Amino acid sequence: MTYEEANSVKELAADNYEVLKNLDIKCIKCDGSGYIDKGLHFPKCKNCNGTGKIKWKWKVKMGGWCIGKNYKTKTPLLITETTDKTGWLQVNCQYWKDELPSNFIPILHWEEIEKILEKAGYRVDINRANPIESYKKSYKYECVIIGGSSRFLADVYAESCQKAVMLAVIELGDEII
Numbered sequence: 001m002t003y004e005e006a007n008s009v010k011e012l013a014a015d016n017y018e019v020l021k022n023l024d025i026k027c028i029k030c031d032g033s034g035y036i037d038k039g040l041h042f043p044k045c046k047n048c049n050g051t052g053k054i055k056w057k058w059k060v061k062m063g064g065w066c067i068g069k070n071y072k073t074k075t076p077l078l079i080t081e082t083t084d085k086t087g088w089l090q091v092n093c094q095y096w097k098d099e100l101p102s103n104f105i106p107i108l109h110w111e112e113i114e115k116i117l118e119k120a121g122y123r124v125d126i127n128r129a130n131p132i133e134s135y136k137k138s139y140k141y142e143c144v145i146i147g148g149s150s151r152f153l154a155d156v157y158a159e160s161c162q163k164a165v166m167l168a169v170i171e172l173g174d175e176i177i
């Protein structure tokens with residue numbers, strides 16, 4: 001994601017993240033079954049406590065963008081690695097090991113958001129909007145999120161694909177939380 005792309009959606013980042021971090025996704029350890037197959041016994045998966053689902057958690061990525069929650073001038077910040085390859089993350093001239101402090105919010109790329117939604121059992125359709133049909137002609141993209149029983153949970157138009165997906169997630173949040 002470029003700086004311009006991150007900057008254009010920074011106001012949506014907090015609300016978007018709030019919905020995503022509350023989503024239940026398929027447990028990786030038991031593959032969503034809730035149990036670990038060890039021959040005769042099927043112990044409950046300790047990772048998800050037998051539910052088969054876990055909360056989605058953001059993993060810090062090099063080259064990703066984030067934004068400070070309490071900054072007055074909110075400028076997207078690029079997550080970079082230090083040159084000595086020690087695994088420390090650099091954001092805005094400050095350093096953290098492994099995890100960013102909680103006062104930072106990620107600005108996720110729409111493809112990453114799509115993957116998270118699919119792991120949580122939602123279908124995501126992204127279409128080029130017909131400028132004649134969409135109620136504002138500058139709105140070029142439509143994002144639809146479909147839940148179980150083919151229920152439409154969000155249907156959003158925006159000028160960029162990134163914005164359409166993030167707005168759709170926020171609309172999904174109104175439906176499910």
Ligand SMILES: [Zn+2]
Binds near residue numbers: 028032034049
């Ligand atoms: Zn599990």
